[in-house]
Amino acid sequence: MTTETIAVQPPKKPTRTLREILTRNPVVLKELRGRMRGARAFALLTFHILAMSGFVTLLYTAYTASASTPYSGFDRQALGKVVFYGVAGIELLLVCFITPSFTVGAISGERERQTYDLLRTTLLSSRALVFGKLTSALAFVFLLLVAALPLQSLAFLLGGVAPEEIIIATVLLVMAAFLYGSAGILFSSLMRRTLGATVLTYSFVLLTTLGLPILALALLPVLGFIGYSNTPPLIIQAIMLYLLGLLVVTNPLATAVITEVILIDQHTAFYFTQSISDPTSGNSFQLPLVSPWLPFAVLAFLMSLLLIFASILAVRRAER
Amino acid sequence: MPAIIETRNLTKRYGKLIAVNDLSLSVEQGAIYGFVGPNGAGKTTTMRMMTTLLQPTSGEAWIAGHSATKDPRSVRRAIGYMPDFFGVYDDMKVWEYLDFFGACYEIPEAQRVMLIGDLLELVDLSHRRDDQVDTLSRGMKQRLCLARTLAHDPQVLILDEPASGLDPRARIEIRELLIELSRLGKTIFFSTHILADVAEICTQVGIVEGGKLVAQGSIAEMQRRLMPHRRVHIKLLGQLEAAQQALLGREGVLEMRAPAINGGGTHPILEVDFAGDDAGVSALLQHLVSQNIPVLHFTESVQDVEEMFMKVTKGIVS
Numbered sequence: 175m176t177t178e179t180i181a182v183q184p185p186k187k188p189t190r191t192l193r194e195i196l197t198r199n200p201v202v203l204k205e206l207r208g209r210m211r212g213a214r215a216f217a218l219l220t221f222h223i224l225a226m227s228g229f230v231t232l233l234y235t236a237y238t239a240s241a242s243t244p245y246s247g248f249d250r251q252a253l254g255k256v257v258f259y260g261v262a263g264i265e266l267l268l269v270c271f272i273t274p275s276f277t278v279g280a281i282s283g284e285r286e287r288q289t290y291d292l293l294r295t296t297l298l299s300s301r302a303l304v305f306g307k308l309t310s311a312l313a314f315v316f317l318l319l320v321a322a323l324p325l326q327s328l329a330f331l332l333g334g335v336a337p338e339e340i341i342i343a344t345v346l347l348v349m350a351a352f353l354y355g356s357a358g359i360l361f362s363s364l365m366r367r368t369l370g371a372t373v374l375t376y377s378f379v380l381l382t383t384l385g386l387p388i389l390a391l392a393l394l395p396v397l398g399f400i401g402y403s404n405t406p407p408l409i410i411q412a413i414m415l416y417l418l419g420l421l422v423v424t425n426p427l428a429t430a431v432i433t434e435v436i437l438i439d440q441h442t443a444f445y446f447t448q449s450i451s452d453p454t455s456g457n458s459f460q461l462p463l464v465s466p467w468l469p470f471a472v473l474a475f476l477m478s479l480l481l482i483f484a485s486i487l488a489v490r491r492a493e494r
Numbered sequence: 495m496p497a498i499i500e501t502r503n504l505t506k507r508y509g510k511l512i513a514v515n516d517l518s519l520s521v522e523q524g525a526i527y528g529f530v531g532p533n534g535a536g537k538t539t540t541m542r543m544m545t546t547l548l549q550p551t552s553g554e555a556w557i558a559g560h561s562a563t564k565d566p567r568s569v570r571r572a573i574g575y576m577p578d579f580f581g582v583y584d585d586m587k588v589w590e591y592l593d594f595f596g597a598c599y600e601i602p603e604a605q606r607v608m609l610i611g612d613l614l615e616l617v618d619l620s621h622r623r624d625d626q627v628d629t630l631s632r633g634m635k636q637r638l639c640l641a642r643t644l645a646h647d648p649q650v651l652i653l654d655e656p657a658s659g660l661d662p663r664a665r666i667e668i669r670e671l672l673i674e675l676s677r678l679g680k681t682i683f684f685s686t687h688i689l690a691d692v693a694e695i696c697t698q699v700g701i702v703e704g705g706k707l708v709a710q711g712s713i714a715e716m717q718r719r720l721m722p723h724r725r726v727h728i729k730l731l732g733q734l735e736a737a738q739q740a741l742l743g744r745e746g747v748l749e750m751r752a753p754a755i756n757g758g759g760t761h762p763i764l765e766v767d768f769a770g771d772d773a774g775v776s777a778l779l780q781h782l783v784s785q786n787i788p789v790l791h792f793t794e795s796v797q798d799v800e801e802m803f804m805k806v807t808k809g810i811v812s
Contacts, residue, residue, distance in 0.1 A: 200597030208585045288581045292642070295545050295575040296598035297567065 200298065201306025202313075209314055219321055226264065226322045233260045251334030258329035259434075262343045265319060266426055269351045270383050272318070274375045276311035277358030279368040280304075281489060286368060300489035304363070304482060308355055315351050338443045342433055342467050349474040350426040354379055356481035363488040382424055390421050408459050411450045415461060422466045429470040436465050444468065498523040498650055498681045499544065503553035506539050506705075513539040515705035516553070521683055521698060523649075526676050528696035529685040530803060536705040537685040538578065541654050544683075545575045558649050574643030578654040578685075580635045584628040588619060591627050592641060599646035613641040617671065633664025640671060651675065653684040657691060669695060689800050701806050709806045716802055723748055725795040726766045726775060731788035734762040740785045741778070746770035761790055 209215055237253050281303075284290040293303060329335050358375045365371040422428045433443070440446040443465050451458035499521035506514040514536040521527045531537050542548035544555045546566035554561055560568035583591060589610050596606040614620045617637040622630060630638060636656065643651055656672070657665045665688070672682055673695055686692060692699055692713075699716060701709040709716055717724075730737055734752055741747050741764075748767040768775060779792050 200594055203597070204583075204586070204590070204594045207590065208583070211585060287583065288577070288579045289583060291542075291545075291547055291577050292575070292581045292595070293598065294547055295570050295573065296595060297570055297600050297646075298598040 199302050199306040199309070201303055202310050205307065205310030206313065209310065215314075219318065222268075222318050223321055223325075226261065226325050229264060230257060230261060230325050230328060233257055250332050254329045254332030254334035257332065258326070258335045258339065258343075261322065261326045261329065262347075262430070263427075265322060265347055266343075266350060266430060268318070269315060269347050270354055270379055270426060271376075273311065273315050273351045273354045274358035274379055275372075276314060277308060277355045278362050278371050278375045280307035280311070280359050281363040281485070282365050282368040282371045283362070285366055300486050303489055304359055304485045308359055308482065311355050311358075312351055315355070319347060336437075339434070339437065342437075342443060343430070345471050346426055346430055346433075346467055349471045349478075352478045353426075353474040353481075356478040356485070360481045360485045360488070363485045383427055386421055386425055387428055390418070408450055408452050408457060411452075412459070412461050415448065415450070415463075419463065419466060419469075423470040423473055426470065426474075429466045433465050433467040497521060498525075498558055499527070499556070499683055501540070501544065501553065501555040504540065504543060504550055504555055505552045506536070506543060506548065507551045512705050514543070514550075517702070517705065517707050518553075519700050519707055519710055521681060523681055524676070524679065525681055525698045526672065526696050527681070527683045527698045527700065528692035529683060529700050529702065530687075530689065530692055531685075531702035532807060533687075535702045537702055538654055539705075540702070541575075541652055541683075541685065544569075545573060545652055546570060571646065572649050574646070574648040574651045576639050576643050576651070576653045576656060578658060580632075580639055582627045582635055582638065584626070586627050587624055588614070588627055588630070588638060589623045591638065592645060595642045596645045601646065609645065613644055616644070616674075617641040618667075631664075633660050633667060636660060636664065636668060637671065640668070644675075648680070650681045650683065653682065655686060656684055657686065657688055665691075689803060701803060703807045709802070723767045723769045724775065726768055726778065727791070727793050727795055728764040728766065728782070728789060729791035730762050730764065731790050732762065733787050734764060736785070737764055737782060737787045740782060740787060741766060744778070744781065746774050746778075765795075 233256055234253070237256050279286075281290070284293060330340075354375075357378050358371070361371040361374040361378070362368070365374065422432050436446065437443055445462065445464055447460040448463050449458055450461050497520040500519070502518050504514055504517040505512070517536070517540060529537055529540070539548065543550045544557060544562055546562050546569050549563065554563060556562070557569045558572040560572060562569050583594075586594070592610045592613055593606050596609055597603070601609060610623075611620070614623055617640055619630075619634060619637060619641070622634065627635070627638065640653075640656070643653070653672075657668050660668065669691055672684070676682055676695075696713065698712055699710070700707055709719075711719070728737065738750055738752070741750060746769050748769055750767075751765045753763055753765060766778070768778065775794065779789065782789050782792075
């Protein structure tokens with residue numbers, strides 16, 4: 175008699191639909207319901223697409239007008255690049271300044287509506303509350319980005335845009351949304367009033383988008399003067415270059431511009447070297463550098479996690 | 495009866511200000527506990543510490559055997575809390591409001607549909623199921639909030655001023671609901687200013703002033719302790735003087751008054767302060783009847799709660 179072994183199939187995990195994943199967190203469902211209800215969301219989306227369309231039309235008209243002079247030929251690929259830069263740039267600005275507006279009232283708004291205490295006495299964890307608020311806000315920002323995709327695809331139609339440029343732009347947009355959305359949540363959970371949270375959040379946004387570049391611009395002549403009068407040793411040059419790089423990666427707009435410049439000049443989206451030399455000793459060195467979008471993405475991701483963690487702690491803490 | 499709510503030396507300080515001072519109270523399972531005190535006495539602060547929202551400076555609160563500071567999740571599972579404000583989302587429908595809080599209490603989606611129907615029926619809001627929350631009247635919003643506290647079938651309801659700001663009808667409806675919920679086995683702990691509600695529905699009372707619990711117990715117990723005599727109201731068809739003569743000098747009768755008749759009534763009323771047991775009160779009535787005095791109404795006063803309140807409080811606000 176032979177014995178047969180019957181293979182026991184492990185029970186299949188039930189597959190969840192996107193709706194189920196989203197609606198497992200009650201806050202996501204409630205926020206999305208509230209946000210998409212009525213004419214408000216429709217009006218915002220329509221305004222967004224109309225404004226973007228107007229901007230792309232302006233870019234197209236300006237380029238074709240300047241390109242149709244007798245001395246310049248019409249370069250379709252260059253036009254494609256202009257449209258891509260224009261749309262991606264506007265979207266990045268939009269993400270930096272609009273995303274926090276969706277999260278800045280997330281927790282303080284609950285306090286103002288006097289619903290915060292009700293939520294805190296339910297079994298809803300502080301983690302679920304913070305993630306729910308952030309997910310629903312980001313979902314709407316991504317909806318705005320997806321809605322503008324047909325306009326972005328105009329650039330793909332004209333050509334001149336490399337796949338890596340699209341991937342990098344997407345990563346920058348997602349990470350910037352994540353970072354500024356998380357900043358909004360943190361200030362919202364720390365402040366009692368949405369007004370105070372808004373002031374702090376936009377101070378943070380302005381500092382990282384405009385403040386640091388202005389600081390860098392103010393410092394550059396000083397650095398240049400030092401450079402001309404007395405070329406510093408290689409190690410100082412290297413440190414200064416890395417510091418400048420660090421300053422760039424704290425800023426999504428500067429990161430986008432410098433990444434594109436490196437992509438055009440160095441033909442790489444990842445790793446490259448920069449030659450530095452000391453004219454007095456005649457020594458030179460190939461300084462290893464990475465394209466700023468990579469450290470920006472990592473930094474923004476880690477910073478976002480830190481901000482979210484701090485928000486969860488702030489929400490979890492019982493009032494003292 | 496075991497205590498389902500217990501606080502021991504509960505204290506909350508804000509710098510030099512002591513909002514709640516060494517407060518120890520105990521609520522029996524199934525009780526309707528009226529937490530009474532003037533404004534600023536520390537009622538809301540005490541309730542916020544019980545509901546895990548506020549960290550006490552010292553002392554501890556236990557709900558259904560769980561510590562509010564060490565095991566807040568179990569406490570939240572055991573309580574339904576209604577603060578002294580509505581706390582409703584304006585951009586929601588009535589059923590969505592209950593569905594959201596049901597989900598926050600981890601009730602599966604399939605069960606929530608039936609639960610919402612039951613809760614709306616209990617608070618008599620089934621006909622407003624699909625209306626926006628902000629279109630409800632004040633009383634309806636209060637009933638909806640009460641329905642929300644019941645979503646997860648808690649053992650204890652902690653309600654902060656549930657009848658404040660409501661019109662008389664809405665107030666009576668809330669009072670009836672509390673009695674109904676007590677019948678369903680819930681322990682109800684509520685703060686109030688309305689002493690008539692306390693006298694009518696509470697099985698236990700705690701009086702707080704200046705952050706301290708100044709008296710606690712059942713109304714009958716407190717009456718015995720604080721009011722050495724009972725007050726009997728006698729409404730007569732006439733013969734007020736004869737009634738006074740009949741009771742004068744009788745054992746246990748301490749004082750008699752004949753307050754002015756108001757409210758358009760014509761029958762004289764005699765108020766008697768009496769020191770004695772139930773049998774003594776019954777003998778008083780028998781005596782009047784045997785003297786052929788026409789008694790229309792003979793009852794022990796319930797307005798004593800107000801008097802008790804005035805007796806134990808001194809008007810101190812922390």
